[in-house]
Amino acid sequence: MTKQSWIFAGAQVIGPDGVAAQDVSVADGLIVDQAEGRRVDLSGWTLAPGIVDVHGDGFERHVAVRRGALTAMENGLIAVEAELAANGITTAVLAQFFSWEGGMRGPEFAEKLVDAWLVAAPQVSTDLRLQLRLETNLIDRFDEALALIDRAGIGYVVFNDHLPHDRLAQGRKPPRLTGQALKSGRSPEAHLALMQRLHAQVDKVPAALAEMAEKLLARGVRLGSHDDGSAEDRAEGRALGAKVSEFPESIEAAAAARDHDEVVVMGAPNIVRGASHAGNVSAREIVRLGLCDALASDYHYPSPRYAALSLVEEGICDLASAWRLLSEGPARALGLEDRGVIASGKRADLVIFDAATGRVGATIAGGEITYLTHPLARRFLA
Structure with missing residues (x-):
């Protein structure tokens, strides 16, 4: 036609x-x-x-409004596409966890989202893509993750580590344990036991992760790391072949990525707020220093364009430079030259x-x- x-x-x-x-x-x-x-x-x-959103999980409120309330998840993704379009987003990467955290972050939910995406994505004009956020300590389920990546043709995988290692090493209960356990569908005792088991096998993670990264790179999958806190963290991601640093937590980590011609992605809501909600480095400062390549919606689809306008209003950069962080920069990060x-x-x-x-x-x-x-x-x- x-x-x-x-x-x-x-x-x-x-x-x-x-x-x-x-x-x-x-x-x-x-x-x-x-x-x-x-x-x-x-x-x-x-x-x-058009805005290229390199990382966003705002889709979650459409596909999992209440536990068990939305069985036809593809209908939720159709609604996601409408929200994306209303916010000027023409390419959207849906960032889905594959994590021990369970609930919407668990492997089972990831499988359901892929099923829905396979139905919904061909029906819409917005380019909907998937990113898998792979928890590095979930090594006994890496084969399942790889099978899911193959089934959906997922071209972008980011490594996360959300285990509270310090607390677990000290034998202390992690903060917010009860609330996180309820979201996972487990009792607090079962959730803590799972974290303790995963922490106990931390010495096995580097080899398993390196093997997984090698398999992904052989498939042409783009790799990234999430929440790099230091130059050492970025070096670990680099060693795995992860050339994208998502939401680095410090100037040091962002500068280390830039020194190696790697991609730095920051959160647009951080720009709009003027600070990180987690107390990390301000994305405005990263942009001001010329260390940012792309801004992502993170959890709020309206934020990218308002972030660009905020950067202009603050005198940090002109409109064309700010908008490149929403379009050209993210497109290059994803290898989309068209x-x-x-x-x-x-x-x-x-x-x-x-x-x-x-x-x-x-x-x-x-x-x-x-x-x-x-x-x-x-x-x-x-």
Whole structure:
């Protein structure tokens, strides 16, 4: 089926060389030099590359609203796509745990999410992708994780370690044990026993993890590490072949990644808040120092575009530079060379928004309208 052709005229366009008024033409799902299509007046609006969300788990509230309440999880993912589009996101990586933590973070939930994704993703125009967040201490279930990765063709795996090793080594109960146990569906006693068992085999983790990383790299899977706290942490990820550092907790860790031409991803909500909710380094400072390549929604899909506008308002960078952290930077992080910039031959992934308020008027993914609302809709429908 032939896709709609458009000529978008009069907008302030965030292009590779900065922001300028120019026309942008779209045909057959691509940005082209010229098109014979419907002309839409975008004067007063800003036209930008669609947001590439390299890591987000905001989908959880759609697919697991209450325990056991939503059995057709694919319907939840359809709702996720609508929220993504309303926030200018045209490519979204759904970050799903494969963890001993259980509940929504457990292997069983990951299997169900993959089942739902296989049904929902082909039905929508937003490019929905999966990331598996693999807990490094769950070594006895690595084979299951690998089978799931193969079944879904997951191309991005991030290593996490959420075990409270210090507490467990001291024989003390971890904080928030009861609440975490209830989320996992276990009793506090059973949850603690599981953590203690996993901690006891910590010496076996490096070899098992190295073997797993080797298998993933052989499949062409992109690897990352999560919450690097130091240069040493980043070096451990690098040794495994993990070239992406997600949410480093210190300037030292981010700088270590940059020194080795590795990708640094920070959380957009951290930018909007002005600080990390966990007390780690401010993402604004990482951006200010030129150590950030990409901003991710993390847990809040509206945050990326508001983070970009906040960076501009704070004088940390101009709009074009800020927006590259939402589009070109994340696309490169994922190895997606066909998107992230407004240039001839690239995918027609676009977002039209009010730069003064941040409100999205329309989103286009692969040349298809995924979101359109008042008052901009009048111009499309006139």
